[in-house]
Amino acid sequence: MLSVKTFVISRTILAVFFLLAGSICFGQVEETDVSLAPMEKKELEAIYSTIQGFVGNWWNGSDLYPDPCGWTPIQGVSCDLINGFWYVITLNIGPVHDNSLACASNLEFRPQLFELRHLKVLSFFNCFQSPDKFPFSIPNGNWEKLTFSLESLEFRLNPGLVGSIPSSLGVLKNLQSLILLENGLAGEIPPQIGNLIKLKRLVLSGNSLSGHIPDVFYGLNELLIFDLSGNSLSGSLPVSIGSLRSLLKLDLSSNYLEGNLTKEIAFLKNLILMDLRNNKFSGGLSQSFQDMCSLEELVLSNNPLGGTMRVLNWEKVQNLAVIELSNVGLRGEIPDSLSKLKRLRHLGLSDNNLTGNISPELATLPCLNALYLNGNDLTGELKFSGEFYGKMGRRFGAWNNPKLCYLVGVMPPTSHVPFGVKPCQQHQQGQIV
Numbered sequence: 001m002l003s004v005k006t007f008v009i010s011r012t013i014l015a016v017f018f019l020l021a022g023s024i025c026f027g028q029v030e031e032t033d034v035s036l037a038p039m040e041k042k043e044l045e046a047i048y049s050t051i052q053g054f055v056g057n058w059w060n061g062s063d064l065y066p067d068p069c070g071w072t073p074i075q076g077v078s079c080d081l082i083n084g085f086w087y088v089i090t091l092n093i094g095p096v097h098d099n100s101l102a103c104a105s106n107l108e109f110r111p112q113l114f115e116l117r118h119l120k121v122l123s124f125f126n127c128f129q130s131p132d133k134f135p136f137s138i139p140n141g142n143w144e145k146l147t148f149s150l151e152s153l154e155f156r157l158n159p160g161l162v163g164s165i166p167s168s169l170g171v172l173k174n175l176q177s178l179i180l181l182e183n184g185l186a187g188e189i190p191p192q193i194g195n196l197i198k199l200k201r202l203v204l205s206g207n208s209l210s211g212h213i214p215d216v217f218y219g220l221n222e223l224l225i226f227d228l229s230g231n232s233l234s235g236s237l238p239v240s241i242g243s244l245r246s247l248l249k250l251d252l253s254s255n256y257l258e259g260n261l262t263k264e265i266a267f268l269k270n271l272i273l274m275d276l277r278n279n280k281f282s283g284g285l286s287q288s289f290q291d292m293c294s295l296e297e298l299v300l301s302n303n304p305l306g307g308t309m310r311v312l313n314w315e316k317v318q319n320l321a322v323i324e325l326s327n328v329g330l331r332g333e334i335p336d337s338l339s340k341l342k343r344l345r346h347l348g349l350s351d352n353n354l355t356g357n358i359s360p361e362l363a364t365l366p367c368l369n370a371l372y373l374n375g376n377d378l379t380g381e382l383k384f385s386g387e388f389y390g391k392m393g394r395r396f397g398a399w400n401n402p403k404l405c406y407l408v409g410v411m412p413p414t415s416h417v418p419f420g421v422k423p424c425q426q427h428q429q430g431q432i433v
Helices: 002-025 041-055 111-115 167-171 191-195 239-243 263-267 287-291 336-340 360-364 386-395
Strands: 077-082 085-093 121-125 152-158 177-183 201-203 208-212 225-227 232-235 249-251 256-259 273-275 297-299 322-324 331-333 346-348 353-356 370-372 377-382 403-406
Touching (some): 041 085, 041 111, 167 191, 239 263, 336 360
Parallel strands (some): 152 177, 201 225, 225 249, 297 322, 331 353
Antiparallel strands (some): 077 085
16 A cells, blocks of 8 residues: 555655756746846946946946846845846945955945936945045935835945935934944934834944934834944933833933933833943932833943932932943942842942942842942952852952951961952951951
8 A cells, every 4th residue: 555655645745846847948937047137228227337436437337247135246236036126125335244345445326326216225435435535425326225225224334434414314304323433433323313213223323423312202112222422522412302102222422411310211111221331421310210111221431410319219229230430430339139130140330429438238139240449439348258259359449449358367367368358457456357
């Protein structure tokens, strides 16, 4: 019975094979052979001229067959088959890979770029190198031709990319990612950025942008990453920042931002990372932080915040793994509630005006691997074990606390001791000084 079934299956497979072979011979499945699909002449001329503008006129695509989307594609160019024709959907220019399209020193944006009507991704990496010899600006015109197609626009590591961010980028209604990272851009952030309601990533870091952050973010409900770090932005936080309900990462570090930390931050319920270090924020810690239940990293160092830590019920922010509050002018005691944060890995409180004793309960935090308390006015004896000091090593900092000491008798002679902290001295009466 088994041999009969095997014979029938074999006959069936052979029949299907001959049917397919006959279909191929007679051209009945020719439509599914995508390698033979053509590229429209207008599309072909547009991509060739565009590439020549970026890499130089020496490039003629002579080694491509039958076109940039055929059997020998270009590194950095990808295509999609639409209604039986190949169209360019991705164009990456710059030395990402060994065989990537290299940029010419005096490259140009040719208008043919904007004739690629199905283009979804456009990026430039390490292309514009000389702000003195060959300065280049993002073109202001023609972006409306890519209004409904472009989803990602990136300029990364281009010191020769100068000028301002064109307001005309605001017409790109389907843009999901705008990355202008570490270029030479200057001027103010155009308010038309607020028109990009489908944005998921907005990264303008590492430029020389100035002025206030425009208050135009009410419609950006899908934004996940918001990074304006490393610029020269000033003024206060815009109120509309609280409407970014989907936001996961907020990085405004290394600017000149000032004012109080707005209560609207509390509306960012999904925020995982907030980095506001190296600014001029004041007014103390905001009680709204304790309502940010998803927050894992809170970085506010090097701001003249002032105030105390006890304004917050820290145990309410159970997901916190990183607290960095060094050099923010904190005063008062370190709250015991920090020892309730079982996921805490890094606690940085150095260079403040903190007083009082250090709770030994901090050593019970299971994930803690960095504790910096140096540069304060903490007092009393450290009651951590030698094992704790050995585990932490130089990641434990308590130096520059003149009234702080560690107990000698509670540790074996071979144990690690805290760097820069004096041993406690005992009088005959048993008092520790």
